[in-house]
Amino acid sequence: MYQTVVGLEIHIHLNTKSKAFCSCLAEFGDEPNTNVCPVCLGYPGVLPVLNEEALTQGYTVARALGCNLSQRTLFDRKNYFYPDMPKNYQITQFHDPVGRDGKIEFQAHDGTIKTIRIHDVHLEEDAGKMIHAGDMSLCDYNRAGYSLLEVVTEPDLTSGEDAEAFLLSFQRLVRYLGVSDGNMDEGSMKCDTNVSIRKAGEPLGTKVEIKNLNSTRFIKKAIEFETKRQATALETNQRIVQETRLWNENRDVTESMRSKEGSLDYRYFPEPDIPPFLPDAAFWAAVESRQVELPLARKHRLTAAFGLSREQGDFVAESRFMADFFEQAAKESGNGLAVANWLMGDVQKELNHFNLSLEASPLTPFRLAQLQKLLDSGRIHIKIAKQLLDAVFEQNKDPEVVMREKGLEAITTEEQLSPIVDKVFEAHATVVEAIKAGDARQKGFLVGQVMKATDGRAAPALVNSLLAKRLG
Amino acid sequence: MDIGELETTAALAQIDLGEGDLARLGDAVSQMLAYFEKMNALDTEGLQPTTHALVKDNRVRPDIVEPSALADDLVDRAPEREDRFFVIPNVL
Incomplete structure (x- = not known):
C-alpha cells in the first residue's frame, strides 16, 4: 500500500492598497x-520601491507561522520570458526570504491535531492577466505587481482530505491576521500542489506538480486522483515523470502540461533596484502588534471556557468577527452555550431572511446577550424571544425596548394572572362546570384560552397551577 | 558560445533567429562571456558579496495609492491594441 506525500505552495494577495513596487492602485475588475505605470509595465530606467505595508504583512504571516524571521531580507530577480510579466523577470525572494523553518498546527480531517512544517515564506509580485483568443493574446497588466506572499510547506501532508483541511485552516489564519481575504474563487488565494507516493519507510518518490487548482475541493480531488494514477503507474512498472500537470475540473483528472523546452533555469540573482531591508525596533513592534490569538487556539479556548461541542467551536471560531461577537455575548450573558445556539440557528435564519452578514446586521453582542438574559431570568419565553430577535432585525432596537413597547413581558405572578383567569371562567362557564363534574379532557381547552387571552405571555407552569387550584 | 545554448535562450525569449543571426550573435555573446570570464578569474575568497553599494538606510514607501498620469499614454503607445488590451501574437 502506498503513502501519499503532499507539499503545498500557497500564494495569497496581500491586503495592500497599492502595488508592491509602485503606487498603482491594487484593485480587481477595473478596465x-x-x-498601470512605467514601473509595473517594466519600462527601462524605472526604479521600483518596496511597499512597507506588504513587508509588514509578510513578516506578520511568517511570525504567526513560527518561522525564523530574516534580520536582513533581500529580493531577487527570477528570470523568465513570458508576456504576463513585461519586465521578463519577477521580483521575488530566493536567498533571504522574510521567514524560514516554521511550523503550524491544524486540525486534520479526523479531528486530530497535526503539525505542518513551513519551508519558507517569501514576498513577490503577481503577474498580469492574459486572454488567448485565436491567433493573438491579449494582455492586461492591472494585476502585474500586486503584492503576493508565497508560503511553501514541507511535504508533511498525507492525504487529499488533510490538504483540504490545512488549506481551510490557513485561509482562516490569514483572515484572522487581516492580511488577505483568502478567497480562492476570486484568485486572492492560489495553491500549487506537489504530490508523490511511496511505500512506508521508503525515501520520497518522484513528485508531480499540479496547477490550476482554484478551490480546496479540487485540491482534495486532484491529490486523490494523482495518488491513484501514480500507484497504477508503479504497479505496471512505469516510471513517474517529474512534470507539471493541470487539473481538468470538467473531467476530474490531471493532465500533463506540454513540457517547455528543457527545464527552466530562472537564473536568480539579487535584485539591484531593491536594497536589503533590515527591520528596526519599530518595525518589529508593528509585526508583534499584529499578532492575534490564532484560530485553532481560539477555538480550543472558547470550546473549553463555554462547554461547546466541536461543531459549535468550529462555528464560532470560523472568523475573527464571529469569535469576537460570540465571546462578548457569551461573557455578557453568562450563557455561552445558548449564545452559540442562537448564532448557529435563529440568527442565521434572520441573516438569510434579511440577506445580511452578521457584520452588517443590527444585532450586536450586547443585544444578543440581553435577549438571552431576559430568557434566563424568566421575563420572556422562548417564543417571545424569537419574536424579539426578529424585531431587532426589523426595527433595529434593543430587545428589552421592544419587549416594553409591545408589552411582551411574561406574566409570572398570580396577581397578574388571576383577573384574566376570572374572565376566561366567566366566558366558558359550561366548560368549567363540566370539568368540575369530572370531564378532565377539557382542561387543555381552558389553558389554551388563558394563553390566547395573554398573547402567550403567561408562564405555562403558573397557568397550570392556578387552574388546578380553581378547579379543585 | 555553444550554438545550442544560444538557440535555447532565443527560444525562451520567443525570438526566431536565422542561421546568419545565430552566427553573428554567437560571436557577440562569446565576446561578452569572455569578459565575464576575466572577472570570474579574480580572487574573491573570503569577501562578502556586494549586492548593493552606498545603501545606508532602509528604502521603502508607505502604502499610498498615486495613480499614474501616464497610463493612457502607455496604452496609446502600444504597437497593437484592442480596446485597452495590449495585443501580441498568441503565446499559448
Whole structure:
C-alpha cells in the first residue's frame, strides 16, 4: 500500500492598497491597463520601491507561522520570458526570504491535531492577466505587481482530505491576521500542489506538480486522483515523470502540461533596484502588534471556557468577527452555550431572511446577550424571544425596548394572572362546570384560552397551577 | 558560445533567429562571456558579496495609492491594441 506525500505552495494577495513596487492602485475588475505605470509595465530606467505595508504583512504571516524571521531580507530577480510579466523577470525572494523553518498546527480531517512544517515564506509580485483568443493574446497588466506572499510547506501532508483541511485552516489564519481575504474563487488565494507516493519507510518518490487548482475541493480531488494514477503507474512498472500537470475540473483528472523546452533555469540573482531591508525596533513592534490569538487556539479556548461541542467551536471560531461577537455575548450573558445556539440557528435564519452578514446586521453582542438574559431570568419565553430577535432585525432596537413597547413581558405572578383567569371562567362557564363534574379532557381547552387571552405571555407552569387550584 | 545554448535562450525569449543571426550573435555573446570570464578569474575568497553599494538606510514607501498620469499614454503607445488590451501574437 502506498503513502501519499503532499507539499503545498500557497500564494495569497496581500491586503495592500497599492502595488508592491509602485503606487498603482491594487484593485480587481477595473478596465484593462488602467492601474498601470512605467514601473509595473517594466519600462527601462524605472526604479521600483518596496511597499512597507506588504513587508509588514509578510513578516506578520511568517511570525504567526513560527518561522525564523530574516534580520536582513533581500529580493531577487527570477528570470523568465513570458508576456504576463513585461519586465521578463519577477521580483521575488530566493536567498533571504522574510521567514524560514516554521511550523503550524491544524486540525486534520479526523479531528486530530497535526503539525505542518513551513519551508519558507517569501514576498513577490503577481503577474498580469492574459486572454488567448485565436491567433493573438491579449494582455492586461492591472494585476502585474500586486503584492503576493508565497508560503511553501514541507511535504508533511498525507492525504487529499488533510490538504483540504490545512488549506481551510490557513485561509482562516490569514483572515484572522487581516492580511488577505483568502478567497480562492476570486484568485486572492492560489495553491500549487506537489504530490508523490511511496511505500512506508521508503525515501520520497518522484513528485508531480499540479496547477490550476482554484478551490480546496479540487485540491482534495486532484491529490486523490494523482495518488491513484501514480500507484497504477508503479504497479505496471512505469516510471513517474517529474512534470507539471493541470487539473481538468470538467473531467476530474490531471493532465500533463506540454513540457517547455528543457527545464527552466530562472537564473536568480539579487535584485539591484531593491536594497536589503533590515527591520528596526519599530518595525518589529508593528509585526508583534499584529499578532492575534490564532484560530485553532481560539477555538480550543472558547470550546473549553463555554462547554461547546466541536461543531459549535468550529462555528464560532470560523472568523475573527464571529469569535469576537460570540465571546462578548457569551461573557455578557453568562450563557455561552445558548449564545452559540442562537448564532448557529435563529440568527442565521434572520441573516438569510434579511440577506445580511452578521457584520452588517443590527444585532450586536450586547443585544444578543440581553435577549438571552431576559430568557434566563424568566421575563420572556422562548417564543417571545424569537419574536424579539426578529424585531431587532426589523426595527433595529434593543430587545428589552421592544419587549416594553409591545408589552411582551411574561406574566409570572398570580396577581397578574388571576383577573384574566376570572374572565376566561366567566366566558366558558359550561366548560368549567363540566370539568368540575369530572370531564378532565377539557382542561387543555381552558389553558389554551388563558394563553390566547395573554398573547402567550403567561408562564405555562403558573397557568397550570392556578387552574388546578380553581378547579379543585 | 555553444550554438545550442544560444538557440535555447532565443527560444525562451520567443525570438526566431536565422542561421546568419545565430552566427553573428554567437560571436557577440562569446565576446561578452569572455569578459565575464576575466572577472570570474579574480580572487574573491573570503569577501562578502556586494549586492548593493552606498545603501545606508532602509528604502521603502508607505502604502499610498498615486495613480499614474501616464497610463493612457502607455496604452496609446502600444504597437497593437484592442480596446485597452495590449495585443501580441498568441503565446499559448
